[in-house]
Structure formats: structure tokens, C-alpha cells
Amino acid sequence: MTKSHQQHKILALAAAAFGLLGAASAVQAQQQQTATAEGPWLVRARVVHLDSANKDSTGLNLAINNKAIPEVDISYFFTPNWAAELILTYPQKHDLKAGGNKIGSLKHLPPTLSLQYHFAPSATFRPYVGAGINYTRFSSVNFDPAVQAALAPSIKKNSYGLSLQAGADIEIAKNLYLNVDIKKVKIDTDVSSKGSKVGSFKVDPVLFGIGLGMRF
Template sequence: MKKTLLAVAALCALTSGAAMAQQQDGKWQVRVRAVHLDSANKDSTGLDLSVNDKVIPELDISYYFTPNFAAELILTYPQKHNVRAGDVKIGSLKHLPPTLLAQYHFTNFGAFKPYVGAGINYTRFSNVDILGGAADVKRNSWGGALQVGFDYALDKNWSLNFDVKKVYIDTNVSAGGVNVGKFKVDPLLVGVGVGYRF
């Protein structure tokens, strides 16, 4: 009897927590994530160009138009990468990649709240120093972005987050003012973090 009562009490506590977790109905949500950036490193220059993978901080701000539909703006600060030709470092550059996504959130799984998103990325390349200035890249890139992830609600405000994005970033590479090909970063971004909805 005592075990049964304990089991019922535990079930009630879990049900109560799940019910409370489902009440995340604020219009705004802010998340911070640690994100692993894994670059595709595809190029048509013949130089076997690549930039290094790294872990970066990420901040996003979401606005919910309805419980299902939201817009998310993803931000970080300019990220520095080493540029290599094969195994040889030939320089470095920074990129700033804000991304805006439209999302659909599934709301019928209790505290588990999966979502999908699609949108657009703008990347600004800066501080380009390749082969001592002998080579350069186009400074602006526009491309698509795809996303899948989920929040796990801890209470009416806080949640844990897991997120995967594919972002399409490329740039033209030139040497002596002559275009020598296109370099595609096209990173896969895998992130974990926390969110606060209000």
C-alpha cells in the first residue's frame, strides 16, 4: 500500500510538472547556446581551401506570433578562422553570420517541444589576411538556412535546448583582382543551451 501511494504521489508530481511545463505561453524567448561549427570546406579554386572547425557562443531571440509560428534571429560576434590550403596555413579571416528563421513549433508533446525552421543567412567577411594580401574574398554572402531542434520545458519560463542548423555560406576567391573560384563554408551547426520564455 505504501509503495502504491508513493507511486501515485510521484505520478502526480510528474503530471503536475508536465502540466506546468506546457504553460510556456510568453511571446518572447531568449536562448544562449554553445555551438559546434563544422565547415563543409568545398572549393573550386584548386587550392584545397579550408577553415577550421570551432565551438562558438550563440544568442537567439524568438518572437511567437502564435503558439505554433515564431521568428528567430540568431546572433554571435565575428568569428576568426584560420584559412588553409591543404595542410598549410595561408592566412585568416573573420565572419559575422546573423540568420533569420521562420519556425513551426509542435505543441502536442507536453514538456518536449520540437520545431523546424527555414530562413536566410547574411554573412559579412572581415579582417581578411590571406597570403599577405595577395588573395582576397568577396565580403558579403547571402544564403539559405535550415533548422531542426527542440526545447524541453523545465517550468513556465526555463527550458533546455538542442538545435541543429545547416547554413549555406559561400564567397568568391580572387588573386591579383582575378576571380579564381568559389569557396563554400556551408557549416553544420550543432548546439545545446538554455532558453527563457516570457
């Protein structure tokens, strides 16, 4: 191969490399432009099934009922891939049981703040994972009069715990998405009788959600 042919080959390879770089840059710019055009906010409304672990160390076999609850979450995208999500609902009422028998009721309010990574921010199918922290406030704790008279029970009102999340947004129209989501959240409380701690009760629910989201 002559020196001239070698130079032509080098120039051709360089041109091809620059072409590939240019194409990659164009794709990246298009993805960023698409994400930007959608806007940084995503608001979802979900129906969520709460499935409690009901782990109890008091010996009373405490449990709360599983139920479907409404949920709203607000996400803000810092970049096409990274977002923060705040999950909100109103205080949810549950029956409190011991050994299968209802002994009272309570409400809990469980807002959760998560940091998410979205794997395919410009695709039709957009899976993500997230991790965050949950704060739960127990309120309106009421025990049956006989239980109250015999045990004088009480529970700690505040719970802090980690949450893990996986889900996907599926584009069904411009800026409109079907969402499926699953979370595992750590929620627990100390249980006391006549002022002395007798154990802990772990709700630690798995939350299965489905809903719609709008990007703007």
C-alpha cells in the same frame, strides 16, 4: 425501434457530439492560455559547434577550422505554433588554410533570421523545424606576406544563403528550457587572385547547438 426511442437516441448522440466539441474547445483554449501565460518572447543562449563543409573550386584546397562558438537567439511567437527567430553572435575568427597549411585568417559574422513551426507548444517536449536566410559578412581578411606577394588574393565580403533548422525545447522548470538544435546554413564567397576570379569557397557549415532558453 419506436419513433420516441429514435428521437431519444438522436438527442443523446447530439449531446455527446456537443460534449466532445466543448471538451476540444476547452483543451484548445487551455493550450492558448498556457502559451499566452508564458509570454511571446523566448531568449536562448547556446554553445554551437561549427562544422564547415570546406568545398573549394579554386584548386587550392582551401579550408577553415571547425570551432565552438557562443550564440544568442531571440524568438517571438506570433501564435502558439509559429515563431520568428533571430540568431546573433560576434565576429568569429578562423584560420584559413590551403592544402593543410595556414595561409592567413579571417572573421565572419553570420546572423540568421528563420521562421519556425513548433509542433507541441504546450508540451514538456517541444520539437520544431525552421527555414530562413543567412547573411554573412567576412572581415579582417589577412594573408601571409608571401601569399599576398605571389597571388594578391582577395575574397568577396558578403554572402547570402538559405538555412534549414530542426530542434527541440525541453521544459525543465517554469519558463526555463533546455534547447538542442541543428542547422545547415549556406555560406560561400568568391575567391580572386590579382583581380580575377579563380573560383569559389563554400563554408556551408552544419551547426550543432545546445543551450538554455527563457520564456517571458
